[in-house]
Amino acid sequence: MTRKDEYYNRAKQEGYRSRSAYKLKQLDEAAGLFGPGNTVVDLGAAPGGWLQVAAEAVGPEGTVIGVDFQRIRDLDAKNVETIRGDMTDEETKAKLRERIGEKGADVVISDMAPNMTGEYSVDHARSVHLARQAFEVACDLLPAGGDFAAKVFDGRDLDALREEIDAEFEYVRSIHPEASRDSSSELYLVGKGRLTAPVSEGEERDVVVDDVGSEGDGVVKIDGYTLFVPNTETGDSVRVRVTDVKPNFGFAEVVDG
Numbered sequence: 001m002t003r004k005d006e007y008y009n010r011a012k013q014e015g016y017r018s019r020s021a022y023k024l025k026q027l028d029e030a031a032g033l034f035g036p037g038n039t040v041v042d043l044g045a046a047p048g049g050w051l052q053v054a055a056e057a058v059g060p061e062g063t064v065i066g067v068d069f070q071r072i073r074d075l076d077a078k079n080v081e082t083i084r085g086d087m088t089d090e091e092t093k094a095k096l097r098e099r100i101g102e103k104g105a106d107v108v109i110s111d112m113a114p115n116m117t118g119e120y121s122v123d124h125a126r127s128v129h130l131a132r133q134a135f136e137v138a139c140d141l142l143p144a145g146g147d148f149a150a151k152v153f154d155g156r157d158l159d160a161l162r163e164e165i166d167a168e169f170e171y172v173r174s175i176h177p178e179a180s181r182d183s184s185s186e187l188y189l190v191g192k193g194r195l196t197a198p199v200s201e202g203e204e205r206d207v208v209v210d211d212v213g214s215e216g217d218g219v220v221k222i223d224g225y226t227l228f229v230p231n232t233e234t235g236d237s238v239r240v241r242v243t244d245v246k247p248n249f250g251f252a253e254v255v256d257g
């Protein structure tokens with residue numbers, strides 16, 4: 001029995017609508033995507049296997065919103081909503097944004113896949129296009145610290161997309177879940193910890209130290225974002241170089257001279 005058959009049978013037995021459900025379980029195990037009470041956006045959600053897995057993972061206090069241009073049959077889970085639409089259309093994106101509201105989402109996941117032509121370079125390019133659409137939605141809907149995962153077929157444009165994601169998240173990983181190993185070119189790019197900081201690594205700034213934190217580092221506020229600067233005192237005017245950017249705070253060092 002191939003892995004495909006194995007997961008297909010398991011999905012039937014365990015009541016999941018797709019064998020893809022196990023890919024999401026494995027992604028969550030590997031990357032820690034979901035927490036109780038999270039708001040999750042699932043792009044390319046039909047027939048609904050990922051919706052079932054995400055709904056279980058976030059629990060009754062959480063919400064999962066699935067989007068697909070195909071109809072998604074109603075699920076038993078009370079914490080799942082669906083929107084029917086094409087994610088490459090601005091109208092669908094606007095609908096989703098309105099539904100999510102000011103607070104944003106905690107996680108954006110995408111299993112969107114193009115209709116396969118069988119021509120590898122075309123299928124790859126289309127899958128990168130869909131993953132990039134999902135990435136744009138993630139940048140729009142995720143506040144600092146949010147996570148992102150999207151399916152993509154391996155190929156020449158993968159590295160460029162990975163770098164784009166890396167710039168907007170604390171780090172990026174490529175994960176090839178065991179449940180998708182039969183389709184060898186499929187993998188998931190996972191961006192952990194959305195960065196919305198007004199500074200980037202390597203950047204230099206002239207700053208005034210506002211305070212000294214409990215660990216003894218100087219504290220600088222830039223548009224509400226906290227930078228810790230070791231070896232400085234309250235009131236110091238210094239030029240700093242940003243050395244590390246995390247979702248909710250960063251570190252900088254004093255530039256000599």
Ligand SMILES: C[S@@+](CC[C@H](N)C(=O)[O-])C[C@H]1O[C@@H](n2cnc3c(N)ncnc32)[C@H](O)[C@@H]1O
Nearest residue numbers: 018020044046047048049050069086087111112
């Ligand atoms: C592999 S299936 C998703 C399976 C799903 N994760 C599950 O577990 O049931 C890919 C889905 O992406 C959807 N899709 C592809 N392009 C899309 C687009 N532009 N907008 C919305 N959905 C799209 C397809 O209709 C299809 O249902």
